[in-house]
Structure formats: structure tokens, C-alpha cells
Amino acid sequence: MSLIRAQFLIQGLGQVRLETEFEMADQGVTALFGPSGAGKSTLLQALAGLIPPVESAGTHIATSYGVWQDPTQFIKPERRGIGMVFQKQLLFPHLTVAENIQYARNRRHDGPRFDDSTLIEIFELSHLMDRSPDQLSGGEAQRVALARTLANAPKLLLLDEPLAAVDRGTRANILNALTQIKSEYALPMLYVSHQWDEVIQLADHIQIIENGRIKRSETLTTLSADFDFVAQQEESAGAVLMTQVVKHHPEDALTEVELGRQTVLIPLLDMPTGATVRLLVHRQDVSLVKTPVLHSSILNTLACEVAELHVEQGACLLLLRCEKQYFTAKITARSQRILGLKPDQTIYAQIKATALAPLVRHHG
Amino acid sequence: MRALTLLLLASLTASTVYSSHVQAKKEQATIAVAANFKLTLEGLILDFQADAPNFSFQLVSGSTGMLFAQIRNGAPYDLFFAADAERPEQLERDGVARAGTVATYAVGQIAIWVPNRTQPWQDFFREHRGSLAIANPALAPYGLAAMHLLETGLFDNEPKLIQGTNVHQAFQFVDTGNAQAAITSLAQLIQAGATQSDFYLPALNDYPQIIQKRVLLSENTAAEALLIYLGSARAQRLIESAGYKTASSLEQPS
Amino acid sequence: MESDLITLGTSLKLAFFTTMILTLLGTPIAWWLARSQSLFAGLCIPLLALPLVLPPTVIGFYLLLAFSPNHLFGATWLDWFGSSLAFSFEGLLLGSIIYSLPFFMQPMIIAFRELPEDLFKAAASLGANAIDRFTTLVLPLSKHGFLIACTLTFAHTLGEFGIVLMIGGNLEGETRVLSIALFDYVETLNYERAHLLAAGLVGFSLITLTLVQWATHRGYRASSLSTR
Numbered sequence: 001m002s003l004i005r006a007q008f009l010i011q012g013l014g015q016v017r018l019e020t021e022f023e024m025a026d027q028g029v030t031a032l033f034g035p036s037g038a039g040k041s042t043l044l045q046a047l048a049g050l051i052p053p054v055e056s057a058g059t060h061i062a063t064s065y066g067v068w069q070d071p072t073q074f075i076k077p078e079r080r081g082i083g084m085v086f087q088k089q090l091l092f093p094h095l096t097v098a099e100n101i102q103y104a105r106n107r108r109h110d111g112p113r114f115d116d117s118t119l120i121e122i123f124e125l126s127h128l129m130d131r132s133p134d135q136l137s138g139g140e141a142q143r144v145a146l147a148r149t150l151a152n153a154p155k156l157l158l159l160d161e162p163l164a165a166v167d168r169g170t171r172a173n174i175l176n177a178l179t180q181i182k183s184e185y186a187l188p189m190l191y192v193s194h195q196w197d198e199v200i201q202l203a204d205h206i207q208i209i210e211n212g213r214i215k216r217s218e219t220l221t222t223l224s225a226d227f228d229f230v231a232q233q234e235e236s237a238g239a240v241l242m243t244q245v246v247k248h249h250p251e252d253a254l255t256e257v258e259l260g261r262q263t264v265l266i267p268l269l270d271m272p273t274g275a276t277v278r279l280l281v282h283r284q285d286v287s288l289v290k291t292p293v294l295h296s297s298i299l300n301t302l303a304c305e306v307a308e309l310h311v312e313q314g315a316c317l318l319l320l321r322c323e324k325q326y327f328t329a330k331i332t333a334r335s336q337r338i339l340g341l342k343p344d345q346t347i348y349a350q351i352k353a354t355a356l357a358p359l360v361r362h363h364g
Numbered sequence: 365m366r367a368l369t370l371l372l373l374a375s376l377t378a379s380t381v382y383s384s385h386v387q388a389k390k391e392q393a394t395i396a397v398a399a400n401f402k403l404t405l406e407g408l409i410l411d412f413q414a415d416a417p418n419f420s421f422q423l424v425s426g427s428t429g430m431l432f433a434q435i436r437n438g439a440p441y442d443l444f445f446a447a448d449a450e451r452p453e454q455l456e457r458d459g460v461a462r463a464g465t466v467a468t469y470a471v472g473q474i475a476i477w478v479p480n481r482t483q484p485w486q487d488f489f490r491e492h493r494g495s496l497a498i499a500n501p502a503l504a505p506y507g508l509a510a511m512h513l514l515e516t517g518l519f520d521n522e523p524k525l526i527q528g529t530n531v532h533q534a535f536q537f538v539d540t541g542n543a544q545a546a547i548t549s550l551a552q553l554i555q556a557g558a559t560q561s562d563f564y565l566p567a568l569n570d571y572p573q574i575i576q577k578r579v580l581l582s583e584n585t586a587a588e589a590l591l592i593y594l595g596s597a598r599a600q601r602l603i604e605s606a607g608y609k610t611a612s613s614l615e616q617p618s
Numbered sequence: 619m620e621s622d623l624i625t626l627g628t629s630l631k632l633a634f635f636t637t638m639i640l641t642l643l644g645t646p647i648a649w650w651l652a653r654s655q656s657l658f659a660g661l662c663i664p665l666l667a668l669p670l671v672l673p674p675t676v677i678g679f680y681l682l683l684a685f686s687p688n689h690l691f692g693a694t695w696l697d698w699f700g701s702s703l704a705f706s707f708e709g710l711l712l713g714s715i716i717y718s719l720p721f722f723m724q725p726m727i728i729a730f731r732e733l734p735e736d737l738f739k740a741a742a743s744l745g746a747n748a749i750d751r752f753t754t755l756v757l758p759l760s761k762h763g764f765l766i767a768c769t770l771t772f773a774h775t776l777g778e779f780g781i782v783l784m785i786g787g788n789l790e791g792e793t794r795v796l797s798i799a800l801f802d803y804v805e806t807l808n809y810e811r812a813h814l815l816a817a818g819l820v821g822f823s824l825i826t827l828t829l830v831q832w833a834t835h836r837g838y839r840a841s842s843l844s845t846r
Contacts, residue, residue, distance in 0.1 A: 107745035429805030527788035541686035
């Protein structure tokens with residue numbers, strides 16, 4: 001089922017900024033991924049009704065809530081029931097944090113509701129409620145902006161690079177919160193970013209946009225298995241492995257998760273058994289051995305197959321398949337020669353537990 | 365635009381300086397004149413200069429009160445034609461003016477002006493209920509005279525009094541159609557070329573005489589020559605034809 | 619002295635109503651002008667500044683002509699209301715509104731233009747419609763602009779002379795205002811009373827300008843914080 005079917009045609013200053021079809025599923029998180037200037041924000045703004053009809057003539061937006069725009073009508077942004085989080089926080093400077101949130105609550109749409117205590121807890125706002133926006137750090141302000149948007153009970157959450165201007169701690173908090181909201185509330189999200197690592201931690205569907213046009217629309221799993229695509233991403237780019245919590249080992253500060261028939265140890269998590277955890281694996285953190293090593297400081301050894309490999313300028317990038325999921329490893333060409341690695345070969349990937357820091361909040 | 369304005373200003377200043385330089389070779393006087401007498405005085409000066417071309421005069425006109433304040437504060441005028449008697453006398457008392465040079469040069473006459481009048485005057489005075497523009501009685505002798513005239517019961521109904529700063533403004537209020545009638549000066553009406561049937565001249569003894577006096581402020585050849593000319597019968601006739609009585613005409617009613 | 623009090627009352631009444639009417643009518647117009655990109659709005663803004671550069675007597679002269687029953691506007695007014703605008707408080711009020719227009723509109727247009735547009739997008743996505751956004755965001759966020767615009771308008775109306783002189787007619791309790799009374803005192807050599815009024819006007823203007831200075835300073839601080 002699709003939530004939105006749209007045909008965008010946005011023009012401004014005499015040139016076309018966006019001309020594309022767009023379709024969004026009614027479940028999960030859809031990410032709009034592409035370089036700066038590709039038209040991501042424009043698409044989001046047009047969807048929210050923030051681009052005036054004169055600039056968006058020729059745009060059709062049909063949603064499961066009704067038609068938002070076609071040549072004969074234009075539903076105003078305030079009547080679309082969307083929630084929008086912008087790249088920079090846009091808190092109302094004359095209102096306190098609590099008043100900003102109340103402002104949104106007073107104008108609630110009819111999406112899933114979040115009460116104050118939930119918002120204060122997931123965005124860690126308890127000590128900020130009486131402050132005025134000019135007394136907040138960038139990260140604090142963005143957390144408040146998200147809480148305000150959710151207090152507004154939107155039916156669709158539009159996120160325009162919400163992590164672009166915040167510190168690492170806030171980034172983790174917000175990704176965490178969004179993951180939690182995704183698993184606990186039926187709130188569709190459209191997440192715009194040019195950071196692959198952000199996208200894979202949250203998204204189920206990924207749409208790739210370039211030069212004002214959507215080029216591909218894939219599930220995360222399909223895209224992760226596309227070696228050509230993965231190889232194009234920046235050096236530090238990672239991949240995610242979907243795992244489920246098996247049990248916790250508080251005495252070792254470790255949590256055991258399962259990946260198909262294999263288990264992985266990661267730093268202790270505060271999540272119930274059976275919960276899905278996305279493990280972010282960076283290609284530099286993976287080392288390969290031909291036979292499993294029993295006595296090693298590295299706790300995790302995953303049996304994998306080499307799906308594809310590519311050697312270039314003394315380095316070798318490998319796409320590994322493990323329990324039907326894909327991730328990459330990067331080793332030297334010399335190691336590849338010594339190990340005699342070739343496609344379909346079984347290999348063991350060693351990953352330090354501490355490198356597998358998932359998004360979710362750590363214990364304590 | 366700005367550059368143009370500056371250029372304009374500069375050239376104006378230059379021409380002023382130039383002309384005053386040229387005039388400095390002649391006998392020159394600067395005269396402060398009450399606004400109501402300005403045009404008449406200009407006419408008189410032209411007439412005078414026809415016979416005495418080496419005299420030149422610069423006129424500064426304004427309200428009597430303003431000119432008086434300027435003179436008291438050192439304005440370099442040689443001669444002062446006031447619209448009243450009080451101010452020149454005051455200057456003489458204060459020692460600002462030359463002693464013994466105060467004299468009446470004209471006596472003002474007031475006139476009631478009603479353009480587009482449809483009724484005979486008697487009916488108009490009986491029935492008029494609209495506005496009447498006068499000069500501010502606190503500022504202008506003509507306004508004060510108008511107030512006295514009204515106190516004689518000229519109008520059956522008390523008109524709504526609109527005060528202009530001076531007779532010119534009272535005239536203007538009627539001229540623009542904002543007031544129906546004005547008590548202004550005869551001189552003003554003659555200057556404006558008002559139709560004779562549109563104005564009414566009240567009897568001279570119905571209001572206090574509007575005596576306008578002048579005084580010499582410095583020793584100045586041109587100013588003194590002009591005063592001698594003004595005493596001539598020819599000049600007196602010109603003043604009378606401009607709508608004023610003169611001291612001589614009051615002594616021997618014509 | 620009593621007549622001075624009546625005159626003061628007329629002046630205050632004139633300044634008050636001028637400020638009030640400009641606030642009510644001028645605010646929405648300033649908002650529109652501040653944000654419209656149309657050619658018409660672009661032409662309106664310099665037009666609004668005209669009273670700043672024209673001598674008041676020019677405006678007074680045209681008003682006097684307009685008020686005249688010989689002209690369409692004055693005739694229509696007389697038809698509708700039964701009395702002429704010339705030499706009336708209402709006429710003076712109209713003149714003051716026109717003459718004070720730039721003193722109200724310019725600070726308001728500047729204040730409105732300083733407001734970050736993105737805030738209104740955020741508010742719209744939160745479900746606030748245009749009127750809601752105007753009352754809950756635009757008005758409180760342009761507080762200092764209002765303070766400057768209103769004090770300038772009020773003070774400027776109190777000091778207005780040229781137009782009043784042209785269209786007032788000096789009627790006590792109706793059109794005689796402080797500046798005219800002051801002029802009369804100076805003209806009639808009543809310097810003592812003139813001093814009293816002049817000193818009062820100077821003092822009031824100083825207080826006003828200090829207030830505006832203070833509000834402007836605060837305004838800059840507030841806007842620099844909000845755009846941080």
C-alpha cells in the first residue's frame with residue numbers, strides 16, 4: 001500500500017528544481033538519499049505544502065488522506081497533518097521550551113499521540129522545559145524541535161537532515177528516539193539525508209535522488225547487496241546487520257544477539273529479548289581469517305561467504321554474505337593474495353564487540 | 365539625483381553671492397516688511413527706482429511678530445514696515461531702532477469677502493450661518509479689527525470663526541472653497557483682483573484703526589531716500605490705490 | 619493656563635488617535651508590503667516615504683484643496699457626513715495620519731522583514747493558519763518594532779505644525795494644538811508661556827527618543843539572538 005503517490009514539478013528562478021515521480025509506502029521509514037542540491041529538501045517542502053502553488057504548478061500529490069495538490073486545489077500546509085523537522089531548529093524565540101511544545105499540542109493533528117512524559121523521557125528534556133530557546137545548545141534545541149513536532153501528533157513525519165547541525169551525542173539520542181518511535185508507533189517517516197550511515201540505521205526503503213529526479217527506489221536489503229552501489233559510498237561508510245536480542249550478560253557488560261544461526265556479542269543494551277537491533281559494521285573494523293580462531297581477544301567471528309570482491313590500488317574491497325545479509329570488508333590486496341580470496345569462498349569475519357556499538361542507548 | 369541637488373544648491377549660492385557683490389557698488393538697503401504690505405512696497409520701490417536707479421533694496425517679508433523677534437535678535441535690517449504700531453514703538457523704546465523715526469505709513473482697511481454671493485448684503489448678514497475666516501486676532505491687527513467689527517453685531521447669527529495665521533490665509537480658506545466668507549484686508553482683495561461686488565467695506569469707525577508704522581533701524585542712505593519718496597503725494601496715491609488709507613487721507617477725507 | 623490645558627488635551631487626543639488608527643490600519647498593510655514581491659508593493663513603499671521629504675505645507679495645501687466642497691473628495695465627505703473636513707478635528711486627524719504614515723510604516727516594514735520566514739513555515743506545519751501565525755508569532759516577535767513605530771508616530775504628531783497650520787483654523791478644543799499655540803505665543807511676544815510649552819515639547823521628545831533608542835537596542839539584541 002502506498003501512502004503517497006506524487007508527480008512533482010517545481011520551478012524557481014526560471015529553472016526546474018525538481019521534476020520526478022514519487023511514491024512512498026505507508027509503513028516504515030523511507031529515506032531520501034542523495035548529494036546536496038539534488039532536490040531532497042525541495043521535495044520535502046513541496047510535500048509539506050511550503051512551496052507556493054505558483055512555483056509548483058504541474059505538481060500532483062495524492063495521499064491516502066486525500067488529494068493535497070493538483071491543478072485545481074492546493075491544501076494549505078497547516079491542513080495536511082504533517083510534522084516537519086528542519087535542518088536548523090526553528091523554535092519560537094519568545095516562548096519557553098514548554099510553551100513551544102504546548103503551542104504544538106494546542107494545534108494537534110490526528111496522528112499518533114505522544115504525551116509530555118514520553119517526550120521528556122525520550123528526548124531527555126526534563127531540565128530544559130523552563131528555558132528559552134536562546135539558552136539551548138544546538139543539539140538541545142533540535143531535540144526540543146523534534147519533541148514539539150511529535151507533540152503536534154502528525155500523521156506523517158518529514159525529517160529534513162535533522163542531524164546535520166548537531167553534535168555526536170545528540171545524533172545518537174535522536175537516532176535512538178526515532179528508532180524507538182518507529183518500533184512503537186505507527187508513524188510513517190520520510191527521512192532526508194546525504195549521510196549513508198544515518199540512512200541505514202533508520203530506513204527500510206531508500207530512494208536515491210540526483211539532479212531533481214528520483215533514480216532508484218529500493219529496500220535497504222537490496223541496496224546493501226548491490227556491490228557497485230556500496231563501493232561508490234565513502235571510505236568510512238558502513239553496513240547494517242539486523243539482529244535480535246537473545247540475552248544479556250550484565251556481569252560482562254555484554255548483550256548476546258542472534259544473526260540467523262550465529263550469535264554476536266555487543267556492548268550491553270537496554271532492550272527486551274526478541275527486539276530487533278541494527279548493528280552498524282564499518283568496513284575497516286572487519287578482519288578476515290580462513291579458519292575460526294578460538295583464543296582471541298576478538299569475541300565475534302562470523303562465518304561468511306565472499307559475494308564479490310574488487311581489487312584496486314593495493315586495496316581489496318569485499319562484499320560478504322552472512323545469513324542472507326550483506327556487509328563489506330576492506331583489506332590490503334596483499335592479504336587478499338595470501339588468503340587466496342575469491343567469490344563464493346567461505347571465510348570468517350572477526351569483529352570486535354566494542355566496534356559493534358549499536359544505536360540504542362547503553363545500559364546505565 | 366543627489367549630485368544634481370548639490371550642483372543646484374552650489375550654483376544658487378554662487379549666484380546669490382555674485383549678485384550681492386554687484387549690488388554692493390550701489391546704495392543698498394535691506395527692508396523687513398510685514399507680509400500684507402510686501403507687494404505694495406515692491407510696486408513703490410519700482411516706481412522710486414525709475415527716478416533713482418542707483419538705489420537697490422532687498423526685501424525680507426514675514427509676519428510682524430517674526431520680523432520683530434529677528435530684529436530684536438540682531439537681524440541686519442535697515443528699515444522695518446510693521447503691520448501694527450506697537451512693534452516699531454517697542455523697538456524705539458528698546459533702543460534697537462533709531463529714535464524719532466517711527467511714523468505711520470499706511471492705515472489698513474478690512475473688507476468682508478463673499479465670492480459667489482447670491483443675496484443682497486443685508487440679507488447675507490442676517491442669514492449667514494456658515495463659517496467666517498479671519499486672521500488670528502492675537503497675531504494680526506486685521507484679525508483684531510475683525511473681532512471688533514463682529515462685536516458691533518454685524519451678523520445676526522454668530523458665525524463659526526476659522527482663524528488663519530494672517531489675512532492671506534483667511535483669504536485662502538475662502539479661495540479654496542473651505543470657508544464661505546472671510547474678513548480680510550482690502551489690500552489683499554485688490555491684489556487678488558477680487559470682483560468689487562463680492563466685497564463689503566464696513567465703515568472705518570466700526571473697528572479700531574489698523575495703523576501700520578515703520579521705523580528706521582540703521583543709518584542708511586537708500587532707506588532714508590526711500591522714506592522721503594514715500595512722503596511724496598505720488599507715493600501716497602499709490603498706497604491708497606493699493607487699498608490703504610494714509611495719514612493725510614484720514615485728515616482730509618476725500 | 620486653562621486654555622493651554624485644553625490645547626494640550628487636543629494635542630494628546632490627536633496623537634493618540636493618529637497612533638491608534640495607524641496601528642490598526644497600518645499594521646496589516648505594512649505586513650503585506652514587507653512580504654509582497656509584487657511591483658505594486660514595490661511602488662507603494664517609496665510613495666509611503668513621500669511625507670518624509672515633502673514639506674508639510676505641500677501636504678497641507680493638497681489637503682486643503684481636497685477638503686474643499688469644490689472638489690470631489692470634499693464634496694462627497696460633505697454629502698455623507700454633513701460637515702466639512704477642513705477646520706475640524708477629523709480633518710486634522712486625517713492630515714496627521716497621512717503625514718505620520720512613514721513614521722509608523724517604515725519601522726514596521728523593517729521589523730516585519732527581520733522576522734525569519736522559516737519560523738512561519740514551522741508554525742504552518744504545526745497547524746497554525748495565517749491569522750494564527752500573525753497573532754501568535756508576528757505580533758509578539760515584532761514588539762520592539764511596534765514600540766518604535768508608535769512612539770515615533772505619537773511624538774511626531776505632537777510636534778506637527780505645518781499641516782495643522784494649513785488646515786486647522788486654530789479652533790480651541792478642536793484644532794488648536796501645542797505647536798500652534800507655541801507659535802502664537804512667540805508671535806505675540808508671550809515668551810514666558812512659549813518657554814513653558816517649548817520646554818515641555820523638548821522634554822517629551824527627549825524621553826520619546828530615549829525610549830526608541832532603548833527599544834531599538836533591545837530589538838537588535840533580540841534579533842541577533844534569534845538568528846544565532
